[in-house]
Amino acid sequence: MNSYRLPRVRRGALAVWQRNIRVWRKLLGPAIAMNFGEPTLYLLGLGFGLGHFVGDMSGLTYIAFLASGVIASSAMTTASFEGMYSVFTRMVPQRTYDALLATPLEVDDVIAGEMLWCATKAVFSGVAILLVALLLGVVQSAAAVLVIPVVFLIGLCFAGPAIIMSAIARSYDFFNYYFVLVITPMFIISGVFYPISTLPEPMQGVVQLLPLYHAVSLTRPLVIGVELSQPWLHIAVLLAYALVGYYLAVVLVRKKLMV
Amino acid sequence: MNKPAGEEVVEARKLTKCFQDRCAVDGVDFTVTAGKCFGFLGPNGAGKTTTLRMILGLTPVTSGELNVFGLDVSRHAAEIRARTGVVPQTDNLDPDFSVAENLAMYARYYGLPAAQIPARVDGLLAFAELTGRRDARTDALSGGMQRRLTIARALINDPDMVVLDEPTTGLDPQVRHVIWGRLAELKDRGKTLLLTTHYMEEAERLCDELVIMDHGRILDQGSPRELVARHVEPEVIELRGAGDDILNRFTPNAQCRIEPIGTSFYCYTQDSAEILAQLREVPEVNFMHRSSGLEDVFLRLTGKELRD
Numbered sequence: 267m268n269s270y271r272l273p274r275v276r277r278g279a280l281a282v283w284q285r286n287i288r289v290w291r292k293l294l295g296p297a298i299a300m301n302f303g304e305p306t307l308y309l310l311g312l313g314f315g316l317g318h319f320v321g322d323m324s325g326l327t328y329i330a331f332l333a334s335g336v337i338a339s340s341a342m343t344t345a346s347f348e349g350m351y352s353v354f355t356r357m358v359p360q361r362t363y364d365a366l367l368a369t370p371l372e373v374d375d376v377i378a379g380e381m382l383w384c385a386t387k388a389v390f391s392g393v394a395i396l397l398v399a400l401l402l403g404v405v406q407s408a409a410a411v412l413v414i415p416v417v418f419l420i421g422l423c424f425a426g427p428a429i430i431m432s433a434i435a436r437s438y439d440f441f442n443y444y445f446v447l448v449i450t451p452m453f454i455i456s457g458v459f460y461p462i463s464t465l466p467e468p469m470q471g472v473v474q475l476l477p478l479y480h481a482v483s484l485t486r487p488l489v490i491g492v493e494l495s496q497p498w499l500h501i502a503v504l505l506a507y508a509l510v511g512y513y514l515a516v517v518l519v520r521k522k523l524m525v
Numbered sequence: 526m527n528k529p530a531g532e533e534v535v536e537a538r539k540l541t542k543c544f545q546d547r548c549a550v551d552g553v554d555f556t557v558t559a560g561k562c563f564g565f566l567g568p569n570g571a572g573k574t575t576t577l578r579m580i581l582g583l584t585p586v587t588s589g590e591l592n593v594f595g596l597d598v599s600r601h602a603a604e605i606r607a608r609t610g611v612v613p614q615t616d617n618l619d620p621d622f623s624v625a626e627n628l629a630m631y632a633r634y635y636g637l638p639a640a641q642i643p644a645r646v647d648g649l650l651a652f653a654e655l656t657g658r659r660d661a662r663t664d665a666l667s668g669g670m671q672r673r674l675t676i677a678r679a680l681i682n683d684p685d686m687v688v689l690d691e692p693t694t695g696l697d698p699q700v701r702h703v704i705w706g707r708l709a710e711l712k713d714r715g716k717t718l719l720l721t722t723h724y725m726e727e728a729e730r731l732c733d734e735l736v737i738m739d740h741g742r743i744l745d746q747g748s749p750r751e752l753v754a755r756h757v758e759p760e761v762i763e764l765r766g767a768g769d770d771i772l773n774r775f776t777p778n779a780q781c782r783i784e785p786i787g788t789s790f791y792c793y794t795q796d797s798a799e800i801l802a803q804l805r806e807v808p809e810v811n812f813m814h815r816s817s818g819l820e821d822v823f824l825r826l827t828g829k830e831l832r833d
Contacts, residue, residue, distance in 0.1 A: 281633040288630070289621040361617035367583060368611035369634035369682075370603040525544075525584055 269524070273374035273516040282366065282379025287386065301394040305340055309333050309398055312459075324461050326490060333399040334489035335458035337413060338481035340395055341388035341420040346449055348384045349428025350441045356380075357432055363523060373520045381425040381512060388421025389414055399489060407491030416488065420481045423504040426511015433518035452478045457486075477507045532559045534686055534717045535580055539589035542575050542741075549575040551741035552589065557734075559685075562708070562718040564728045564735035566819070568827055572741040573721040574614065577688055580719065581606060594685070607635065610679030614690040616671050618663040624674055625650065625659040628681055635682040645681060652707070653677035669700035676707060686717040693727060705730055725820040737826050744826040749819050757821045758782065758793040762800060765789050765811040786824060793817065 290297055313329030323331040356362035366376050396413060399405050431444045455465065456478035462470050473479050480500040487494045494500075535557035542550040550572040557563040565573040578584040580593055582602020591598045593605045619627050628646045637645070650656045653673040655666075663671060672692070679687055692708070693701040701724075708731055712718055722728050728735055729749045736746040745752060753759075762781075765788070781800055782793040794800060797814055804812050 278634065278636065281630075281636070284633060285619075285630055288626075292621065360620065361613075361615065362619060364613060365617040365619065365631075366634060368581065368606065368613065369631065370607040370636065371634050372603060523583075 269517055269520045273377070273513060274372075275378045276372075276375055278371045278375035279378035279382060282371065282376050283382045283386070286379070286383040290387075297390070298394075301391050302398065305336055305391070305395040306398050308336055309395075309402065313402070327404075329402060330399075330404040330490055331486075332459065333395065333402065333404045334486035335482045337392050337395045337399070337417065337489060338420055338485040339453050339456075339458045339478060340391045341417045342424045342453070342478055342481065343449065344391040345384040345388045345421040345424040346428040346444075348387050349380070349425045350431050350435075350444070351438065353380055353384075353429050354432040354435055354438065354441075357519070357523075363519075367523065373524065374516055377429060377512065377516050377519055380429060381422055381508075381515075384425030384428070385418045385421030388424075389418050392417030392420075396489070405489055405491075407488075409491060410489050413485055413488045416481075416484045419501065419504050419508065420477075420485075422508040423477050423481070423511065424507075426508060426515050429515040430511065430518055433515060433522050452476050457482045477504055480504055533557065533592075534559050534594060535563075535719070536592045537576075537589065538591075540576070540579065540586065540591050541588045542572075542579060542584065543587045548587075548741050550579070553736075553738070553741070553743045555736055555743065555746060557717060557719060559717050560712070560715050561733040562712055562720060562731045564732035565719075565721040565738055566723065566725070566728050566735050566823060567721075567738035568723065570740075571738040571827075573738055574690055575741075576738075577690055577719065577721060581609065581611060581688060607682065608685045610682065610684035610687040612675050612679045612687065612689040612692050614694070616675050618671060618674060618678070620662070620664055623660050623662060624655055624666070627663060627674060628678055631678050632681045637682065645683075649677040649680055652680070669696055669703065672696060672700070672704060673707070676704070680711075684716065686719060687711060688719045690721050691723070692720065693722075693724065701727070725818060725823060729819050737823060739827045745822075752822045753817055753819065755822075756825050757817045758795050759817055760794050760797045761815055761817045761821060762792040762794065762797055762804070763789050763813045763815070764792060764804075765813075784824070791821070793821070 309329060309332060313332045317328030317332070320328045322328070326334075363376060367373065392413060396405065396410060400410075427448075428444075431441060435441060455469070455473055456462070456476055457473070458478070462473050462479065465473065480503040483500045484494065484497060533556050535555070537553055537555050539552045539554065540550060541548060541552050553572075553576065555563075565576060567573050575584065579586050579591055579598065582598045582605060586599060594608060596605055598605060619630065622630055625646055628649055629642050632642045632645060647656075650659055653676065655670060655674060655677070658666065658670065663674065666674065676689075676692070679689075689708070693704050696704065705727065708718060708720075712731075718731070720727075720731060732749060734746065734748055735752070737744045737752070745755070747755065780794055780796060784791045784793065792800060801814060804810060
């Protein structure tokens with residue numbers, strides 16, 4: 267049993283996903299408050315407040331610019347939180363993974379199920395923001411519904427690295443490093459709050475390697491109703507992050523638990 | 526679909542599991558027959574849990590052969606687990622679900638058809654005497670109820686073999702008797718039981734065959750009765766509060782093998798009558814006469830030093 271062998275995705279992943287959605291349903295109230303409350307505050311506070319001083323950005327009202335970017339960054343943070351705090355809880359203190367792995371499920375199935383679930387939660391947050399944006403009159407085209415599968419893909423893309431952090435973490439405190447060193451900088455420089463063309467040129471090159479930049483490049487045109495540029499490139503980058511993340515997460519969780 | 530009695534359910538040959546610095550299991554051979562209760566008895570760190578984890582395909586085998594249901598564990602772990610139930614050492618019930626939901630969700634992990642699940646859950650709730658608590662949260666259950674639920678959960682797939690890692694550790698005597706009754710019932714239904722324990726009474730009551738392990742090796746194996754007959758004299762007299770000098774009074778003229786254990790001396794003998802008569806003459810010595818058992822075999826084979 268080589269830890270590095272390629273994972274197989276089987277139907278068992280859906281049972282793991284189903285477990286999580288059943289638990290989520292029990293805590294629906296706080297979950298929905300989180301999904302709607304936070305982005306609404308962001309959009310209203312920054313969009314109108316800051317937007318008053320900013321005026322237009324890249325030919326959009328600031329609130330439209332912001333909403334179409336936050337939908338991507340919110341998918342990122344939702345999937346990351348779930349992949350770290352919740353996954354770690356199930357993997358270590360709660361011993362849920364021990365119970366799962368005593369059945370025919372394998373690490374491959376468990377991690378696939380967790381990633382599907384992280385992506386599902388990202389969709390919940392994305393839909394909430396889309397609805398808020400719709401109410402604020404930001405959404406311009408019916409094509410905006412395509413944001414939903416895109417947000418799912420964004421969730422998959424960020425779930426893998428988060429689960430990798432869970433596999434190597436000794437305690438919850440470890441996740442601070444990932445947030446401070448990875449998630450927050452990416453949030454700030456990937457074009458959510460301002461176009462990356464305002465960054466120095468070498469920096470723009472770096473940003474284009476980051477998944478959040480590609481995520482925003484897909485969500486913004488879809489939400490505001492303009493044509494996508496290079497959609498397949500952006501999708502390919504997100505998919506590559508998701509697949510590599512899945513593989514490494516499976517390997518590291520195998521090394522952690524199957525000893 | 527239980528296998529007919531007499532077939533081998535688990536076969537281990539030179540089974541070895543080494544970590545970087547030590548070998549937890551060091552070349553063990555054993556065979557578990559269908560429908561029997563097979564025990565792994567040993568002090569902490571003997572390699573019992575590691576052996577079970579290898580049988581379930583939860584840890585790679587370093588060397589040797591291990592077949593379960595005639596399948597190689599390294600290639601068929603998921604198939605083996607599909608026919609096995611597991612009761613872990615530490616309860617890992619899902620705290621986010623009620624009692625009945627724990628069973629129903631577990632059935633999903635085994636891929637059972639949805640239509641079969643409610644009937645199975647009801648049956649197992651009855652078996653575990655938890656029908657009245659079906660909607661309770663698991664953290665509201667007593668330790669004994671949680672254990673019963675964990676055992677019920679291990680039966681959700683109607684397994685051919687049930688693996689129990691110290692099933693009654695930390696439970697009070699009443700609860701242990703209830704659990705033993707349930708396990709005996711499973712054996713009557715033809716299930717193969719694999720059990721680790723360090724309770725001699727548990728092994729003596731439940732196991733048809735057992736191995737005594739220490740430092741990753743098997744010291745001996747057989748039925749509890751065979752092991753007792755092979756390693757210790759049939760009777761024991763425990764002497765308490767007896768100073769070293771007291772032994773001089775009767776050892777020279779008695780058929781008695783003396784073992785100092787803790788603050789007592791154990792006197793193992795083929796015939797206790799003469800020694801007992803002598804002891805009754807010495808009122809300051811407390812003594813207890815009993816038949817020897819697995820505990821005596823265990824102490825003899827694994828030594829007396831403390832284990833952590």
